Amino acid sequence: MKIIIITGMSGAGKSQAVKVFEDLGYYVVDNLPPNLMGKFVDVLSNSENKYAQVALVMDIRSGRFFDTIEESIKDLEAKNVDFEILFLDAEDDEIVNRFKETRRVHPLSYRERLLSGIEKERKLLAPIRERADYIIDTTGLPLRKFQEKIKKRYVREESKETLTINVLSFGFKYGVPVDADLIFDVRFIENPFYIDELRSLSGLDQPVKDFVLGNDITKVFLEKVLDLLVFLVPHYLEEGKKQLIVGIGCTGGRHRSVAITEEIALRMRHNGCPATSFHRDCEEDGRERSLRL
Structure with missing residues (x-):
């Protein structure tokens, strides 16, 4: 079983990434608290249904639980779980424009300026970004190109010819x-x-x-x-x-x-x-x- 941990900046394209991974046949769980990751992987491993490809989305929406992500990743390493970290990023100006277009509120800027929330998020995500196996900067990146980047890396060799x-x-x-x-x-x-x-x-x-x-x-x-x-x-x-x-x-x-x-x-x-x-x-x-x- 291969685990892809999807994380990154709010507004950088995680929701679009979820759609791509689902289309590729991955079992996707969005907004999974990191402290539940180890138990969740154990459940999947022992399930009657065999999950060959799993994608888990984890980000600051988990609140204080996100602080446990590094510990949870170390737990996966100790269990010899095959996993990879995909980090989605974008420049501040791009993220600001996306939030304005969608009229959504940044998770860390309910009572502050949007840029302040983005700055806080970057600091919180810095350690996990350093550990990422693959980083996609979606600034100015057309949706089709974004999808192609994910497919090029995460379509298994034996699955490239698919029905x-x-x-x-x-x-x-x-x-x-x-x-x-x-x-x-x-x-x-x-x-x-x-x-x-x-x-x-x-x-x-x-x-x-x-x-x-x-x-x-x-x-x-x-x-x-x-x-x-x-x-x-x-x-x-x-x-x-x-x-x-x-x-x-x-x-x-x-x-x-x-x-x-x-x-x-x-x-x-x-x-x-x-x-x-x-x-x-x-x-x-x-x-x-x-x-x-």
């Missing part, structure tokens, strides 16, 4: 997506629509997720589908395929297919496969729509 998996939920009543490579019909699973307290919710809401994913039939279905996808990925790659669209359909595309789509995408990412979820027919108001392609 991107797009998992798409849909409702059969609105038509089958014509661009799907694989279609799975989940209408055999108990329908939350007939549960009064769940009808107005969607598969993105936790109560519906718990209902659908807690079903024993769903659990068996997920295991079989995931086994199939893991089996297919290398064979599709051998044929030069770069993208796989997996359609998950239920009656209306709002409850069962949505919850299952999210879970499949999540588990495939944990297996090191870039996977993204999309929901074609999941609208909050649940109104009828015309036939879709």
Whole structure:
């Protein structure tokens, strides 16, 4: 298991880095208090799910807990954990402009000038910056170039040829997506629509997720589908395929297919496969729509 510790200045691009690492198949945890890092790594190491790539974001949002980051890093070294520190930086003027554009408040400048907060943060982060294995200065750096820098360094050699998996939920009543490579019909699973307290919710809401994913039939279905996808990925790659669209359909595309789509995408990412979820027919108001392609 490889751990990437992402830290750096507020406004330097950590939120964008999170998106890139997620797309690369990393299991990402944002704003993890450093004092919990050792225990968290132990939990992942002993988990039934094998996490090959993990990215942990730690910064001054943790407050006083951030003071323990050096001690926590020494703990990882003592355990012979394979880790690397990525530090994101930017010039003061750039950070000021970004905070003004987003109208957000710097974590250390609630009662002071923005520049004062930035100065304090630089002093606090100086030791960890010195320990960083890789520093990216995002001053004037276009988003695409920033993404390329991360990908160039953190895409594993054996993963450079990857198959991107797009998992798409849909409702059969609105038509089958014509661009799907694989279609799975989940209408055999108990329908939350007939549960009064769940009808107005969607598969993105936790109560519906718990209902659908807690079903024993769903659990068996997920295991079989995931086994199939893991089996297919290398064979599709051998044929030069770069993208796989997996359609998950239920009656209306709002409850069962949505919850299952999210879970499949999540588990495939944990297996090191870039996977993204999309929901074609999941609208909050649940109104009828015309036939879709």
